[in-house]
Amino acid sequence: MDNINIKILAKKLNISTSTISRAFNGSPDINKDTKERILAFAKEHNFLPNHYASNLRDKKSRTLAVIVPEIANDFFAQAINGIEEIARKKGFYILLYRTDDVFEKEVSFINYLNNGKVDGIIMSVSGEANDHNYLRQLEQKNIPVVFFDRVYEDIEAAKVITNDYDSSFAATEHLIDTGCKRIAYLVVNKSISIGKVRMQGYIDALQKHGIPFNDELVIDCSNDEKVNYGILKKVLEELKPDGIFSSVERLAFATYYVCHDLNIDIPRDLKVISFSSLHIAPLLNPPLSTITQPAFELGSKAASLLFDELESKGLPIQKKQHVLKSKLYIRKSSGG
């Protein structure tokens, strides 16, 4: 009973394997009655066509890979939901992989996938000025890739991003409007695409309002909570900014913790605004002003684009960059 397969079924039903195959694949060339008989019998005997055998024949896996830096993160979790939604509709499986923002893990995973394991890949990248040839090899094997949020500029692929420059500009301008003169920009890696673009919005907004850009106020943080706490504590004590624009949610949280310990009152002493997908931002103390990206939509759009490519049957498709809009929610942390 361990190994029911199409042949055994065929024997038991006194019918050929081809007919059984047809019953399962919606082929029009089959008698309705035989089909029903087969499906009923198959169900009774707990038979389902083996995916791996089918995949081997078809060179199609109905599976796609999702590669993200983190999973336990509101933004990515919601994006994955969006991807899942579309994939489910198409009857596709999702293979999930987390890079922890380590470039080597990304490379190694992609290399593993380079053999028909998946039909396509959706990813938010974890490196920047590196050699991206491992991705070019996918092209050769006709495995399409779609980037979302964090992209590689030098790779030609469909991309879904948000209007980060505009949002950053607007957020910075908002802080300036509330009276901030010394606005610090918090970033995890200012060299990656996202860090760069968001910083440019910040810089240009300062310039527009005649505030000199101060390199010192660009705070390069890490992925380690404790390290960030230390960095930010020093910044708040020594540089005494009056505004914080955080390009990443968790740096805003770290700021909150530091302010609490240093008795710095938000928003009186320090205004804070941050990129964040946190649903309960209004419940924080004080409610956090956020630039909220349409995470779910980024995911579902990316998935849709991937399916467009898969369904284009190799015909060249326009691989352009799609820009979705984030929303600015002004709350109490920035004086709202």
Add this chain to the structure above:
Amino acid sequence: MDNINIKILAKKLNISTSTISRAFNGSPDINKDTKERILAFAKEHNFLPNHYASNLRDKKSRTLAVIVPEIANDFFAQAINGIEEIARKKGFYILLYRTDDVFEKEVSFINYLNNGKVDGIIMSVSGEANDHNYLRQLEQKNIPVVFFDRVYEDIEAAKVITNDYDSSFAATEHLIDTGCKRIAYLVVNKSISIGKVRMQGYIDALQKHGIPFNDELVIDCSNDEKVNYGILKKVLEELKPDGIFSSVERLAFATYYVCHDLNIDIPRDLKVISFSSLHIAPLLNPPLSTITQPAFELGSKAASLLFDELESKGLPIQKKQHVLKSKLYIRKSSGG
């Protein structure tokens, strides 16, 4: 270039396919030089063994399925991280599926998996008093299942849960200690295993302290935010509880929103404590007292148990229930 495979490689190298296969599978029966030559040549030609062909031969997919009610949820996201951590070490892929707490989706997905698609399944369930035969069929095919957090009592399988009864008892007792007399219990589905156990801890703690159990104060909520808001608003206005014990994170959030709108002061007018895996509970207004489950460890433990089964080579293994301990964090929302 699209179709490099072991045969073509063999021809190019003037060597047999078996030798190539051996080079890739760590076989001892191969000359070190030949192996190196093969691997180098393969890399150069961007060749990797096709997973589906290997899987078909071996009847092993090196893939496991993770089935959860939600992804964009701190608890499950962290648990998935834990699973991923172990799976990665073992070189396994993870197939992710979200049920949205809809039992039918769970059944349908499991049925799809019932054909060798994955070697094992880790899940947190989405149904209760239903027919679980779809799971028994997995047994027949030797696909092991491990449950975490939300389990089916009637299925024999390894299970990883937390000491919910004790935590609930302690949390309720804590509320009583702070002076609460009318403690409401918020639950999404009081008939599922978790809802039941947590409620029992609540009931028994009340009893121990001579507080009569009031059925009216067991508040059955839904998965819809707006509906919950309505329910809780009515509860707070009409039943006027002085304490809230929430068995689920998001009901605590809903309570916060309602309190804010009704000008109910937490903790002065109402003490709140909740099961929650939110990292930033201390940043809420007021900081939320939580029962925090070791989500990451639940996931990694579940994965470890699954690999124990997979590596036991069919030998019967003891399928017991493992209980991890949650932590109680008393914060300001309950007067801490």
Add this chain to the structure above:
DNA sequence: TTGTACGCGTTATCAT
């Protein structure tokens, strides 16, 4: 140490 040959379970092609 290396090679030969078969089979894993399915489906597409061709024939009936």
Add this chain to the structure above:
DNA sequence: ATGATAACGCGTACAA
């Protein structure tokens, strides 16, 4: 409408 057969790419038993 149904059946026979080859092929997908790999790994292993067996032979050399």
